[in-house]
Amino acid sequence: MKKQTKQSISIALILFIVTIIIVINYYNKPHINVETESADYTLSVQELVEAYTIDETHADNLYSNKIIEVTGFIDTSYIEYDDLVVILKNKKQENVIVTCRADQQHRINDLKNGQLISVKGICAGYITDVIMTDCIITITSNKFKK
């Protein structure tokens, strides 16, 4: 076999393998890691809920599917379907329902009702409350709601 033909086959094979690797990596690309990504928006529970109750479409355009960091007082926290769920209380009826990442389950021991905390996660939108998914607890404070 000519040297040139051998070289062409080798290049084609390498290109084929590289393409396969790229396709597999693209197919198996990981979910967004909220821990390493910085937040697109940082705001309070009141600001977030108000944005959704005033104009849901506009708020969706701003926050939906974005990483947001939200600070507010805990109304209640519990484990459901093996996930840590935290309800952040707003002054009015609508709250922020935070579902945490599976590795955050143990953080329930750090949380107390009325405590001021910050969570970072993906905003999914609004039903009766604002919904956040894939969250991590970023700050737990010693401040409590009076």
Next chain:
Amino acid sequence: MRILFIIALMCASTVTLKAQKKLITKTGYTSFFSSAPLEDITAVNKQVVAVLDTKTGNIQVKMLMKSFHFEKALMQEHFNENYIESDKFPKATFDGFIVDFLEIPEGKSEHKVKGVLNIHGKNKNIEALARFQKLDKNITISGEFNVNVRDFDIDIPEVVINNISQTIQVSVYLSLNPY
């Protein structure tokens, strides 16, 4: 006369309270399963809002499509952007009732549930047998039903026809407590 009026008022308010007995969950569970020749796909939503009126048997369910979590990020992306178009149609709803409803008895029971399912902006009447379990003030509802993606104008391109099934199995589990 005055006492009679007070008693009548108390009776009326009791009736009103009974008529408004609603149970709610904001963290209900819904999953769907697609079985196709090349792969099986499961997605889970643990933030389903549901309200059951125990006096009328009416059931309302709402969920955000972006709350569905897939094992693979790419599948989740395609689901939201290409198939369900969740920016345009962010919610799925079910507005239904328990057929021939009298009451939900204590313990386990089965009831037929009928209603309108709205996904991707399209309505479809569905009917399914649901399992109920009443324990003190808590009622859980669970059930499974199939939906055809064509009924909801969801286009599955030919190229992924072996990856995504036309019929999707939906499972629901709702643990409802007094409002």
